[in-house]
Amino acid sequence: MDADLSQAPGLKRDDRLVILASSVGTVIEWYDFYLYGSLAAIITAQFFSGVNETTGYIFALMAFAAGFAVRPFGAVFFGRLGDLWGRKNTFLVTMLLMGLSTFVVGLLPSYAAIGVAAPVILIAMRLVQGLALGGEYGGAATYVAEHAPPGKRGFYTSFIQITATAGLLLSLVVILGVRLAVGEAAFLDWGWRIPFLVSILLLGVSLWIRLRLAESPAFARMKAEGKGSPTPLKDSFGRWPNLKLVLIALVGLTAGQAVVWYTGQFYALFFLEKVLRVDAALANILIAVALLLATPFFVFWGWLSDKVGRKPIILAGCLLAAATYFPLFSALTEAANPRLAAATASSPVTVVADPADCSVQFDPVGKTVFDSSCDLAKGFLAKAGVSYANEAAPAGTLAQVRIGDTTVAGVDGTALARPAFAEAKAGFEATLGTALATAGYPPKAEATLVNRPMVVAILFVLVFYVTMVYGPIAAALVEMFPTNIRYTSMSLPYHIGNGWFGGFLPTTAFAIVAATGNIYAGLWYPVVVALATVVLGYLLVTERKDVDLSA
Known part of the structure; x- marks a missing residue:
């Protein structure tokens, strides 16, 4: 990264430090945030053991989503502070909050x-x-963009865009390393805490680097000229x-970018x-390899967006993802679990039941017993990961599989x-x-049958789409808003x-799959959102790649 940055014309001596400090700090924050998602199954057993397994896993997913739910509130709160206090001071606070909360989880x-x-x-x-991450990204992206020379904004902010994938990759590598070092039994018992506790060391390094930064020149100039907004909200x-x-930024850019990003990685x-x-260990290795191979394309698309614009690249990524x-x-099913794919094709499963006999199997307290014939059949199939079709039967009929x-x-x-x-x-x-096994349905994927090169290739394509939509997004959002309210305005959408x-x-997606019985049905959610962004972005978003950020 340093070699590339040193070749860029018009850079001041400390510009490489600016990008390095902003990127490294944001990598650590994403690392902290992703640990939870990567260890959701273990966290379910550790912290939701008082409820049944299915409800516990749903709760774990909801707790994971809770961190995302409050991010817009963090964006508003810390965005306001960033437009009042400055970019540097605000993202120092957000990083400190993120690191300490992660460390607490390791001790809990x-x-x-x-x-x-x-x-x-x-x-x-x-x-x-979630609150801290809501304030972090906007500060880092704004800070780097306001340092970038003309014609290099997409390239420089693309290094911030690498941080999310780098944070995920770092979390997977640390988890895998600890797993191999202590053994699976010890990892499930206490070793899972180590990646959370290690974050305190990473936090210390990041704080030391960021404390060496000065304020953004655009913000400092705005303050010196008395043009700041006293009421950024x-x-x-x-x-x-x-x-x-x-x-417009929300519906025409970030909504589609978001679903492509999370589909391709999470x-x-x-x-x-x-x-x-x-x-789990094999899955982590395969996706880590795909992430490593695709990560350079964040910078490529950021660089290209300085030439052709942000809008066409982001919308093209959304369209390609939705289409494929x-x-x-x-x-991916054929490559990762060929026995499951073969069984699904040769022996399709159908639940024939009275619709009135079937419940929505979500139990918020883990105490409800789903004992109808339909619920028992669907519950078992869902836990076994088996796709099934639904067929209505006459009222009062006992369910059949x-x-x-x-x-x-x-x-x-x-x-x-x-x-x-x-x-x-x-x-x-x-x-x-026994009937499923006789028909060829495997209880789990056989490691020897996993086509690793093909799985990595498919995962690479999914992450490649991520690089298209995510590489230019920071520059696109920064350019939409004036300096005095930029941090606040860009952070929220x-x-x-x-x-x-x-x-x-x-x-x-999990809820859609459970309701339909089709393991691919959850993909309709990102497909529809991505297509909506393509249409609305094409109609509403104005390209602003050459706008003056000091104006």
Whole structure:
């Protein structure tokens, strides 16, 4: 990175420090934030063990999403401070909050030790992380953009865009390293805490680097000339001309960028582990390789956006993703779990049941017993990662599961006493499991059958789309707003897009899959949002790659 930066004309001596400090600090913040998502299954066992497994995992996903839910509020709060105090001071505070909250998670006792206080404190730390991250990105992107020389803004801010993927990659590497060093049993017991605790060392390094920075020249000039806004929130969101730009940035750029980003990185990893049942360590290695191969393209697309504009690259990435997600994820199934793909094709599964007999199987307290014949059938299939079609049966009919030419009769537990119900359920699941195995459905992906080069190639394409939409986005957002309200104005659409549209993608996609029985149905969410962004961005977004940021 330094070699490239040193060749750029018009740079001051400290410009490389500016980009390095902003990038490194943001990498650490993303590392902290991603640890939770990468360790969701273990965190479920540690902090949500008082509820059943399915509800615990849903809670873990919701706690993960909670960090994203508050990001827009962090953007507003810290964005205001950034436009009043300055860029440097604000993102020092956000980084400190992020690092300390992550360290606390590493020390937090489990549910077994302190009961319900454990998940409560965990979610509180997630909220602090989300607030801090909401203020961090806008400050780093604005700070670097305001230092960049003319014609280099996309290139320089693209290094900030690498940080999210680099943070994810760093978290995967640290997790894998600790796993291999202490062994899987020890990692599940206590070793998972080490990546969280290590963050305190990374925080110290990042703070030391950032304390050496001076304030952004554009902000310092604005303050010296007395042109700062005393009410950045009102000026950003209370005046229609600027609010309109905020809304256009959201629907025409960041919403589509967000779902492409999270599908290519988070949902791809979730799909490998939870749907295709690939071993977690292997899945992490495969996606880490794809990330390493694709990461340089963040800088490429940022550089190219200085030539051709931000808008065409971002919208092209959204369009390509929407057009190819379904065939790509289908190919991922073939490559990662060929036995599952073959069984799905040769012996499709259908749940034939009275619709009135089927519940939405979400239990917020983990105490509800789903004992109808339909719920028992769908619950088992969902846990087994088996796709199924739904077929309505006459009212009052006992549910059946059809596997190719084989039919397994359901069990109605609604009128049974608890011991009898448990026995009947176990018998039904054993029979259904045997029928699935006979039809070729594997309990998990066999490592020896995983086509590693093909999986990496597919994951690379997914992350390549991420680089297209994400590489130029910082420059595009910075250029839409004036200096005195830039931090506030650009942060909100970015974090609503990435915090809400993107952050809730795993939970939303999971719900769609559970409702339909189709393991690919969750992809409709990113496809629809990405296509909407293509249309609205084409109609509403104005290219501003050559605008003067000091104006």
